[in-house]
Amino acid sequence: MPPPPGSPPIDPTHLPEPLRKEIEAPDPVAIDTSAPELADGVNRCPKCGATDIVQKPGTDQLMCRYCRNQWTAARVEDEFGLGENIDQLQGTVIASGASDIKADVATMMSFKCSGCGAEVTVNTENAMTARCHWCRHVLGVNEQVPNGAVPDAVLPFHIKKDDAIARIRQFVGKRHFFALSAFKEQFSPENVLGVYLPYMIVDANASADVAGHGEIKTREYSEGSGDNKKTLYDADVYALVRHVDFTVDDLPLESSGARGNLDTRTNTNNIINTILPFDTKNAVKWNASYLSGFSSEKRDRNVEQLRPHLEDELLSIARSRVVDSVARFDRGVRWEQEGLEVHGSRWVAMYLPVWLYSYHQPGPNGGMLHYIAVNGRTGETMGSVPVEMWKLLLAAFTIGTFLEFIAFGILGHTS
Numbered sequence: 206m207p208p209p210p211g212s213p214p215i216d217p218t219h220l221p222e223p224l225r226k227e228i229e230a231p232d233p234v235a236i237d238t239s240a241p242e243l244a245d246g247v248n249r250c251p252k253c254g255a256t257d258i259v260q261k262p263g264t265d266q267l268m269c270r271y272c273r274n275q276w277t278a279a280r281v282e283d284e285f286g287l288g289e290n291i292d293q294l295q296g297t298v299i300a301s302g303a304s305d306i307k308a309d310v311a312t313m314m315s316f317k318c319s320g321c322g323a324e325v326t327v328n329t330e331n332a333m334t335a336r337c338h339w340c341r342h343v344l345g346v347n348e349q350v351p352n353g354a355v356p357d358a359v360l361p362f363h364i365k366k367d368d369a370i371a372r373i374r375q376f377v378g379k380r381h382f383f384a385l386s387a388f389k390e391q392f393s394p395e396n397v398l399g400v401y402l403p404y405m406i407v408d409a410n411a412s413a414d415v416a417g418h419g420e421i422k423t424r425e426y427s428e429g430s431g432d433n434k435k436t437l438y439d440a441d442v443y444a445l446v447r448h449v450d451f452t453v454d455d456l457p458l459e460s461s462g463a464r465g466n467l468d469t470r471t472n473t474n475n476i477i478n479t480i481l482p483f484d485t486k487n488a489v490k491w492n493a494s495y496l497s498g499f500s501s502e503k504r505d506r507n508v509e510q511l512r513p514h515l516e517d518e519l520l521s522i523a524r525s526r527v528v529d530s531v532a533r534f535d536r537g538v539r540w541e542q543e544g545l546e547v548h549g550s551r552w553v554a555m556y557l558p559v560w561l562y563s564y565h566q567p568g569p570n571g572g573m574l575h576y577i578a579v580n581g582r583t584g585e586t587m588g589s590v591p592v593e594m595w596k597l598l599l600a601a602f603t604i605g606t607f608l609e610f611i612a613f614g615i616l617g618h619t620s
C-alpha cells in the first residue's frame with residue numbers, strides 16, 4: 206500500500222526487526238477464492254448427496270454419476286470481478302490460490318473418508334482426487350493448502366480423449382514422409398494423457414517509456430560508374446521518445462519451473478506455448494471434481510519468481526504498441542533505452558487442460574524426448590515428430606539444389 210500523501214517515504218532498512226519484516230513482507234492476499242464448504246475433501250451432489258461427481262465431458266458442467274444431476278460451476282471472472290478495473294490496478298493483488306508455496310507443506314495429503322472413516326491419501330504431485338477403496342467415496346483436494354497444488358481456478362477439458370487421439374494421428378500423418386517409422390508403429394493411444402498444467406494468469410496496468418533514433422530517407426542517388434557505381438542515401442535522423450500507458454488482460458505465465466526451463470539438448474522446445482491461446486475467461490472456480498480422471502502438475506513458482514518474466518512480456522507488448530506511431534521512419538528505428546513501470550498487477554493461479562503424448566527417441570546422451578500436445582479447449586495441435594536423419598538430409602539436398610537453381614536463373618537475368 207502506498208504511504209498517505211504528504212508523509213515522507215519510509216526506508217525499511219532503518220526499522221527494527223519485527224516492523225521491518227512486516228513492511229517488507231509481500232502484500233496480503235486480496236482475493237479469497239477458497240471454498241470452505243468443500244474443505245473436508247468431499248464434494249457432494251446438491252441433489253442427492255452422493256460424492257461420485259465428474260465433469261460432464263465436453264462441457265464446463267459437473268455431473269453426479271449416481272443421480273445424473275448436472276450443475277454449472279461459477280466462473281471465477283464473474284465471482285471475483287477479475288476482468289474489471291484493470292486500468293486502476295495498484296500494487297500486487299494476489300488471489301489465495303496464487304499465494305507463496307510453503308516448503309514445509311506436504312505434497313501427500315490425507316483425508317478421513319466421511320463414508321467409512323478410512324484414511325485416503327492423494328499425491329498432489331500428479332493427482333487431486335482419489336477414491337476410497339473401501340466404500341468408493343470420492344475425495345478431492347479442495348482446501349487451499351499452500352503447497353502449490355491447489356489453484357484458484359480450472360479451465361475444464363472440452364476436447365475429449367478420442368478427439369485428441371484423432372488429432373495426434375492426423376498431425377503425425379500429415380508429416381508422414383519425415384516421421385520415424387518406429388514412432389508410427391509404436392503409437393499407443395492409451396498413452397495420450399490428459400494433464401492439467403499450472404499457469405499464473407496475470408492482469409497488469411503499466412506504462413513504458415522508450416527512447417532512440419529514427420531515420421527518414423530524403424534522397425537516393427548514384428555516384429561513379431561501371432564497377433564503381435554506388436547507391437547513396439540521405440536521411441534525416443530524429444531523436445524519438447514514446448510513452449505508452451497500457452493494460453493487459455489474462456496474460457498466461459507458466460508456473461512450473463520444469464516446464465519453463467526445458468533442456469533443448471534432450472528435449473524439444475516448449476511446445477505448450479505453440480498451442481496457446483486458452484479461453485481463460487471461461488475458467489471456473491476451483492473444484493477438484495474437474496480433475497477426476499486427469500493428472501496434474503503442481504505449481505513450483507511464486508509471484509516474485511515470475512515477476513521478471515512478466516516484465517519481459519510487458520516490455521515486448523509496449524514495443525509492439527509503439528510500432529504504429531513510428532511507421533513514417535522508413536529507414537528504421539533503433540531503440541536505445543527502455544523503461545517499464547508496473548503500476549499494478551493481479552495474479553490468479555489456474556490449471557489449463559492439455560492432452561499430451563510423449564515419445565522417447567533413442568540416441569546419444571539419453572536420446573530425445575518428443576511431445577505432441579493438444580489444446581484441451583480448442584484442439585490446436587502441435588508437436589515435434591522425430592524424423593529419420595537421412596530423410597531430412599535428402600529433402601534438404603533436393604530443396605537446396607532447387608533453390609540454387611532458381612537463384613542462378615534470377616542472377617542470369619539481371620546481369
Ligand SMILES: [Zn+2]
Pocket residue numbers: 250251252253254255269270271272273274
Ligand atoms: Zn446426485
Ligand SMILES: [Zn+2]
Pocket residue numbers: 318319320321322323337338339340341342
Ligand atoms: Zn470410505
